[in-house]
Amino acid sequence: MTLVTTKELTQSAQRGQYAVGAFNVTNIAMARGVVAAAEANCSPVILQIGEKQLTNYVPLDLMGTVMLTLARQAKVPIAVHLDHGFSYEVIIQALKLGFSSVMIDASQTDFATNIAQTKAVVQVAHALGVSVEAELGPMNREGGGTTVDYRQLAQTYTDPQAAERFVAATGTDLLAIAYGTVHGIYSQTPHLSFDRLQQIAQLVSVPLVVHGGSGLADQDYRRSIANGICKINYYSNLAYTVANTVKQKLQQTTTQVFISDVDNWTQQLVQAEVSAKLQIFGSAGQA
Numbered sequence: 001m002t003l004v005t006t007k008e009l010t011q012s013a014q015r016g017q018y019a020v021g022a023f024n025v026t027n028i029a030m031a032r033g034v035v036a037a038a039e040a041n042c043s044p045v046i047l048q049i050g051e052k053q054l055t056n057y058v059p060l061d062l063m064g065t066v067m068l069t070l071a072r073q074a075k076v077p078i079a080v081h082l083d084h085g086f087s088y089e090v091i092i093q094a095l096k097l098g099f100s101s102v103m104i105d106a107s108q109t110d111f112a113t114n115i116a117q118t119k120a121v122v123q124v125a126h127a128l129g130v131s132v133e134a135e136l137g138p139m140n141r142e143g144g145g146t147t148v149d150y151r152q153l154a155q156t157y158t159d160p161q162a163a164e165r166f167v168a169a170t171g172t173d174l175l176a177i178a179y180g181t182v183h184g185i186y187s188q189t190p191h192l193s194f195d196r197l198q199q200i201a202q203l204v205s206v207p208l209v210v211h212g213g214s215g216l217a218d219q220d221y222r223r224s225i226a227n228g229i230c231k232i233n234y235y236s237n238l239a240y241t242v243a244n245t246v247k248q249k250l251q252q253t254t255t256q257v258f259i260s261d262v263d264n265w266t267q268q269l270v271q272a273e274v275s276a277k278l279q280i281f282g283s284a285g286q287a
């Protein structure tokens with residue numbers, strides 16, 4: 001099909017009352033698994049990689065080239081997105097490579113700085129026809145030595161009036177918001193605030209994004225979509241589940257095994273996991 005923007009994909013999702021899955025990929029097997037799932041389900045999808053994953057796993061030019069090639073060859077519309085861009089330099093690199101979408105995450109800064117940094121990215125990205133996702137929250141993170149106090153989580157939920165002002169001031173195409181999800185693997189069952197999500201959706205017309213979207217209950221996905229979520233970021237649970245299934249397969253295999261076998265398992269497991277989510281997100285059949 002073709003490389004498309006996240007704005008196009010999520011505006012269609014907004015009209016059709018479904019959500020587009022955005023899956024972080026850090027190697028070729030994962031990326032091919034996501035695309036195979038999208039094609040098998042006639043679903044649009046977003047391939048993405050986060051700035052921190054570039055430092056930890058694979059450089060942007062290498063992985064970005066793979067993602068863009070897969071998107072251009074795919075039979076379904078695919079957006080290639082930089083997730084959690086923190087530095088202007090990395091965002092510019094993604095734009096230069098040909099990404100169709102970038103995220104500027106200045107959510108840890110104060111409101112005025114977040115607006116200023118987001119506006120700067122919107123200006124250059126829009127000049128190139130590229131979509132922008134920004135975040136107003138901020139989102140909490142589990143793992144890496146950090147635990148979340150779920151009782152205090154409500155204090156960091158996105159403020160609806162601030163979200164309205166933020167979107168108007170920045171011109172962002174998508175807005176990531178906080179209403180009870182956290183990044184990483186959940187140590188407790190999350191209790192999402194659908195009231196807060198509804199309040200934000202009433203004031204903000206751009207497609208809304210949920211981060212920390214892996215590991216939620218199916219009914220939480222459905223209620224989130226029904227209340228305005230159009231993009232669901234899905235990574236931690238995917239990476240963890242696939243790795244642990246590969247681990248079991250390695251332990252059970254008595255014949256010779258090669259790294260290329262691990263690649264094939266990874267691709268198949270990612271495809272199965274992503275296919276199941278595309279069905280739940282309602283994007284299956286929408287390509």
Ligand SMILES: [Zn+2]
Binds near residue numbers: 233
């Ligand atoms: Zn995120």
